Amino acid sequence: MKATTKRVKKTKLPWRVALALTLTGAIAVPANAAAFNPLTGELIFTNDADWGMGTFTNLNYNPNPPDTNNRPPGNNQLQLNPALVTQFNNIWVALSGRGTAVRIDTDHVDPDGVVSLAESAAGNGAVLGEYYTAPDGMGRDPSRTTVDLDGNVWVTNRAEASGGLGSVVKISANPGTGATTSSGIWNGSTFNVLPWTNTGSADTNGGTSTAVDDALLLYVRTTGTNARTVAIDANNDVWVGGFGNSQHQLYDGATGVPIPSGTPTPKNSFNVGVGGYGGLVDGNGVLWSASLSANALVRHDPATGVTQVLNTLNRLTYGLGIDGNGNIWMSNWTDNSIQRINGLTGAVELTIPTPSTCNRGVAVTPDNNIWVAGTCSNTVTRLANDGTILNTIGVGATPTGLSVDSNGKVWVTNFSSNSVMRINPLTNAVDLTIDLGPGATPYNYSDMTGSVSGGVTNPSGFWRSVTDSGITGQEWLKIFWNTEAAAYLPAGAEIILEARASNDPVALISLPYTTYNSGDALSLLGRYLDVKATLKRGGTVGSESPVLSNIRILGRTTEQVPEPSPFFGLLGFGLFGFGAFCKRKLNQK
Numbered sequence: 001m002k003a004t005t006k007r008v009k010k011t012k013l014p015w016r017v018a019l020a021l022t023l024t025g026a027i028a029v030p031a032n033a034a035a036f037n038p039l040t041g042e043l044i045f046t047n048d049a050d051w052g053m054g055t056f057t058n059l060n061y062n063p064n065p066p067d068t069n070n071r072p073p074g075n076n077q078l079q080l081n082p083a084l085v086t087q088f089n090n091i092w093v094a095l096s097g098r099g100t101a102v103r104i105d106t107d108h109v110d111p112d113g114v115v116s117l118a119e120s121a122a123g124n125g126a127v128l129g130e131y132y133t134a135p136d137g138m139g140r141d142p143s144r145t146t147v148d149l150d151g152n153v154w155v156t157n158r159a160e161a162s163g164g165l166g167s168v169v170k171i172s173a174n175p176g177t178g179a180t181t182s183s184g185i186w187n188g189s190t191f192n193v194l195p196w197t198n199t200g201s202a203d204t205n206g207g208t209s210t211a212v213d214d215a216l217l218l219y220v221r222t223t224g225t226n227a228r229t230v231a232i233d234a235n236n237d238v239w240v241g242g243f244g245n246s247q248h249q250l251y252d253g254a255t256g257v258p259i260p261s262g263t264p265t266p267k268n269s270f271n272v273g274v275g276g277y278g279g280l281v282d283g284n285g286v287l288w289s290a291s292l293s294a295n296a297l298v299r300h301d302p303a304t305g306v307t308q309v310l311n312t313l314n315r316l317t318y319g320l321g322i323d324g325n326g327n328i329w330m331s332n333w334t335d336n337s338i339q340r341i342n343g344l345t346g347a348v349e350l351t352i353p354t355p356s357t358c359n360r361g362v363a364v365t366p367d368n369n370i371w372v373a374g375t376c377s378n379t380v381t382r383l384a385n386d387g388t389i390l391n392t393i394g395v396g397a398t399p400t401g402l403s404v405d406s407n408g409k410v411w412v413t414n415f416s417s418n419s420v421m422r423i424n425p426l427t428n429a430v431d432l433t434i435d436l437g438p439g440a441t442p443y444n445y446s447d448m449t450g451s452v453s454g455g456v457t458n459p460s461g462f463w464r465s466v467t468d469s470g471i472t473g474q475e476w477l478k479i480f481w482n483t484e485a486a487a488y489l490p491a492g493a494e495i496i497l498e499a500r501a502s503n504d505p506v507a508l509i510s511l512p513y514t515t516y517n518s519g520d521a522l523s524l525l526g527r528y529l530d531v532k533a534t535l536k537r538g539g540t541v542g543s544e545s546p547v548l549s550n551i552r553i554l555g556r557t558t559e560q561v562p563e564p565s566p567f568f569g570l571l572g573f574g575l576f577g578f579g580a581f582c583k584r585k586l587n588q589k
Contacts (some may be wrong), residue, residue: 003403004473008189015162016132016343018247020052024092027110029217031320031466031468031505032053032465032466032467032468032586034102034284035053035467036257036443036467036469036470036555038469038470038471038557039557040056040556040557041477041554041556041557042552042555043467043469043551043552043553043555044207044431044550044551044552044553045365045465045531045550045551045552045588046076046484046549046550046551046552047076047499048061048062048076048575049414050076051076051078051463053333053465054361054463054464054531055463055464055465056461056462056463056471057087057463057554058080058081058084058085058454058455058460058461058462059074059078059080059081059082059460059461059463059535060079060080061076061077061078061079061368062075063281064574066279076223076486076549077547077548077549077550078463078533078547078548079535079546079547079548080459080460080461080535080537080545080546081328083305083324083366083367083453083455084366084454084456084459084460085366085383085404085405085406085407085408085425085451085455086147086149086404086405086406086449086450086451086454086455087151087361087406087450087461087462087585088147088173088406088449088450088454088541089105089106089107089405089406090103090104090105090128090147090151090173090298090449091103091104091106091108091403091405091411091420091448091449091451092104092145092153092155092171092175092415092448093145093146093345093401093420093436093442093444093448094133094142094143094144094145094155094442094443094444095130095436095440095441095442095443096141096142096143096158096441096442096443097107097439097440097441098130098190098193098439098440098441099130099132099133099134099140099141099142100130100131100132100133100140100142100190100193100329101130101133101142101145101153101155101169101171102127102129102130102131102184102365102436103127103128103129103131103153103171103173103184104126104127104128104190104420104434104536105126105127105128106405106406106407106409106411106422106449107406107407108125108126108434110126110432111215111376113163113430113431113432113433114432114433114435115432115433115434115435116135116432117186117396117435117437118437120184120185120186120435121185121186121187121188122231122515123183123185123281125184125185125186125191125434126183126411126432126433126434127186127191128184129181129182129183129184129191129192129213129437130182130184130190130191130192130193130213131169131171131182131193131194131213131216132193132196132211132213132216133155133157133169134157134160134169134196134219135196135197135198135199135204135208135210135211135219135439136195136196136197136198136580137198138155138157138160138162138167138198138203138204138288139156139158139160139161139162139167140159140160141156141157141158141159142155142156142157142443143156143158143228143443143444144156144227144228144229144239144278144279144443144444144445144446145230145446145447145448146230146231146232146447146452146453147232147447147448147449147450147453147454148170148232148236148238148444148450148453149232149236149251149450149453149454149458150173150236151173151174151450152170152171152172152217153168153170153171153173154168154170154230154232154238155168155169155171155230155492156168156227156228156229156230156240156573157169157227158227158228158243159226159228160225160226160227161225161226161244161377163221164225164567165221165222165225166221166222166223166224166225166226166240166244166252167219167220167221167227167229167243168219168220168222168230168238169218169219169220169242170216170217170218170219170238170253170256171184171214171215171216171217172214172215172216172217174240174558175213175214175215176214176510177510179214179215180194180212180213180214181194181215182194182213182215182216182311182472186437188440189437190437191427193213194211194213195210195211195212196208196211196213196544197210197212197217200208203205203219205221206219206221207219207222208263214504215559218255218256219548220256220524221238221244221250222240222242222249222251222274223247223249223258223269224240224241224242224243224244224245224246224247224248224249225242225243225244225245225247226242226243226244226245226276227240227241227242227243227244227276228241228243228276228277228278228279229242229243229248229275229276229277229278229279229289229290229337230279230446230456231242231279231280231281231287231446231447231452231457232253232281232447232453232457233281233285233287233302233457233458234281234285234356234454234457235253236253236254236458237250237251237252237259238250238251238253238281239251239279239281239287239442241275241276241277241279241289242276243276243277243292244276244453245271245468245574246268246271246272246274246276247269247271247276247278248269248271248275248276248287248289248301249269250268250269250299257373259304261557261558264304264305264306264552265302265305266302266303266305267302267305267307268302270273270300272298272307272309273294274294274296274298274309275289275290275291275294275296275298276289276293277289277290277291277292277317277318278290278317278318278319278320278445278446279320279446279459280301280320280321280322280328280446280447280452280456281452281453281457281458282322282326282328282343282456282457283326283457283537284301284326284344285301285303285457286299286300286301286302286343287299287300287301287302288300288319288320288328289318290319290320290330291317292316292317292318292333293312293316294311294312294317295311295314295315295316296309296310296311296313296317296318297309297310297311297317297328297330297341297346298310299346300327308346309515310341310346312328312585313339313341313348313411315332315335315337315351316332316333316334316335316499317330317332317362318330318331318332318333318359318360318444319331319359319362319363319373319401319402319445320359320446320572321362321363321364321369321370321371321402321452322343322364322452322456323364323368323385324364324456324574325343325368325385326343326344327340327341327342327343328340328341328342328343329341329362329364329370330362331361331362331372331373332359332395333358333359333360334355335355336353336354336356336358336359336374337351337353337359338350338351338352338354338359338362338370338372338383339351339352340352340387345367347484347568350386350387352383354372354374354381354383354389355374355379355389355392356372356373356374356377356379356380356381356392357374357375357376357377357587358374358375358376358377359372359373359374359375359378360372360373360374360399360400360401360445361373361399361401361402361403361412361413361444361445362402363402363403363404363410363451364410364451365404365426366402366404366408366426367408367424368385369382369384369385370382370385371383371402372383372402373395373399373400373401373412374399375398375400375415375547376393376394376400377392378397378398378399378572379393379394379395379399380393380395380399380402380410380412380423381393381420382425382428385481391428391578392446393421393423393428393429393430395412395414395421395430396412396414396416396417396419396421396433397414397415397416397417398414398415398416398417398445399412399413399414399415400413400414400442400443400445401413401442401443401444401445401446403444403447403448403449403451403452404449404451405422405449405534406449408425409422409423409424409425409431410422410423410425411423411448411449412442413442413443413448414442415441415442415443416441418435418436418437418438418439418440418441418442419433419434419435419436419437419440419544420433420434420441420442421433421434423465428439450503457537458533459536459537460535460536461534461535461539462532462533462534462535463532463533463535463548464530464531464532464533465530465531466528466529466530466532467528467531467584468527468530469528469529469555470527471527472499472503472527473503473526473527474524474525474527474555474556475525475555475556476499476501476520476522476523476524476525476526476529476553476554477521477523477555477556478519478520478521478553479497479499479516479518479519479520479522479551479552479553479554480518480519480552480554481495481518481533481548481551481554482495482518482547482548482550483518483549483550483552483581484549484550485549486547486549487547487548487549487550488544488546488547488549489546489547490538490543490544490545490546491538492536492537492538492543493535493536493537493538493544493545493546494534494536494546495527495533495534495535495536495545495546495548496515496533496534496536497515497517497518497531497532497533497551498513498514498515498516498517498531498532498533498534499513499514499516499522499524499528499530499531500524500529500530500531501524501525501526501527501528501530501578502526502527502528503520503525503527503528505528505529508528508530510525511530513530513532513551522553529553531551531553533548535548543547
């Protein structure tokens with residue numbers, strides 16, 4: 001995960017914590033001791049300094065401007081940022097030519113701005129792994145990706161229609177310590193892709209039993225053939241649409257099992273004879289599916305069961321993006337244009353000619369600017385939300401897909417150049433190029449980073465803090481949160497509090513979180529306490545952010561002598577805690 005707004009106490013990590021975080025790829029959250037008062041057993045987060053001990057993703061404790069409900073200024077409380085970005089620092093790119101997908105570090109820094117295959121072979125590249133998208137003997141030719149709310153990716157296989165079924169694969173972003181998985185090191189033909197033999201056709205009808213790579217979680221045969229459309233909904237389930245037969249179906253994100261429709265709703269499968277090309281799910285849970293040859297766009301609302309075919313566009317429908325106002329932006333392949341479509345009515349509001357030609361991928365940055373890839377012009381065009389052309393940027397040969405990373409930078413996949421490029425919106429220039437090797441032919445017209453699923457479909461943010469109590473076996477008894485007047489939970493919004501504890505900072509990272517309501521008993525033991533808060537908007541356009549005003553955790557006070565803390569000497573630790581306690585008592589008078 002990538003924090004976009006950080007106020008982290010700069011404390012040196014114990015070497016075991018730093019090593020564990022490096023090996024697992026977890027968030028490097030320094031353990032703090034100042035928030036914990038060993039004299040009272042209290043751990044309190046309530047003001048800016050307290051919140052600043054954690055890391056932030058799409059959250060802040062001092063919004064600018066204040067929220068739309070004209071509530072008091074947001075000091076000393078957590079709320080969502082006005083514009084959200086993905087929490088993940090990876091991009092997943094479908095390599096249609098090699099039948100694989102690669103995971104790339106979006107934070108990679110290279111001195112000359114180019115990551116060569118030689119650097120990747122030496123272990124200094126940006127690619128973190130390469131994975132087959134189907135077992136041997138089955139159709140691959142992957143083209144579309146979508147990143148789920150956990151950072152994992154779903155990839156469709158265009159070449160699969162055998163037995164009247166298509167296919168999709170789910171690949172893990174974090175297969176775990178000790179897992180057998182691709183190293184991402186270039187071996188002369190791939191970035192160390194591991195075999196998926198399909199011995200005895202064991203995985204032909206689904207499953208990953210013969211896959212060597214532990215990152216391959218699910219292989220699902222889908223009712224949609226030659227599948228292209230793939231999109232995550234707010235429940236982290238996945239829509240798959242077949243371009244071959246226009247069949248769309250919602251699948252359980254954890255198991256890959258089709259989710260049946262309700263009576264009469266929700267309607268979790270449909271076929272109106274078009275769609276199945278590009279797709280996304282908006283903040284109201286509506287699935288949008290492009291049609292390409294039919295010049296039509298499908299709008300399907302599972303909640304009402306209503307499926308509309310918007311065929312008044314008079315343009316070839318291709319890549320889709322969604323802005324912060326809930327409008328759909330659709331590229332037009334043959335007309336060298338892009339259209340803005342009202343997300344509620346489906347009406348075409350703007351049709352804008354672009355300098356880029358043969359338009360494909362579409363992405364939206366946090367400033368609500370629109371970016372479109374021009375395959376024939378080898379450019380990316382940047383537009384303001386009102387359609388004004390702002391810039392045209394030269395990129396590699398045959399650019400296809402676009403996506404926005406956790407830093408708000410734009411990535412473009414270059415089909416004929418076998419590369420991906422990163423564009424800095426502040427300079428409108430490419431600042432990184434990564435060579436993906438011969439025959440890669442990267443594709444993609446969908447969400448490669450999670451910017452749609454986490455920023456629009458399920459708009460959410462996270463705050464996390466790890467506290468070092470200094471006491472082995474510290475017992476954490478009870479949790480209270482949002483007990484102050486500033487607390488706010490608008491209709492449809494959600495706040496989730498989770499925690500976990502361990503005496504070992506290495507083991508802490510791999511433990512599951514438990515979710516708690518305010519007033520719940522924690523029943524946790526461990527020197528290190530990891531607290532995570534998730535805030536979610538209601539999902540509709542313009543909906544308000546919930547507000548987390550405070551967290552108060554009670555721990556057992558003991559006669560134990562605290563172990564020397566890696567962050568504070570024992571004397572300094574006790575004096576600081578006592579001072580903080582006295583200050584709080586005075587403030588309460």
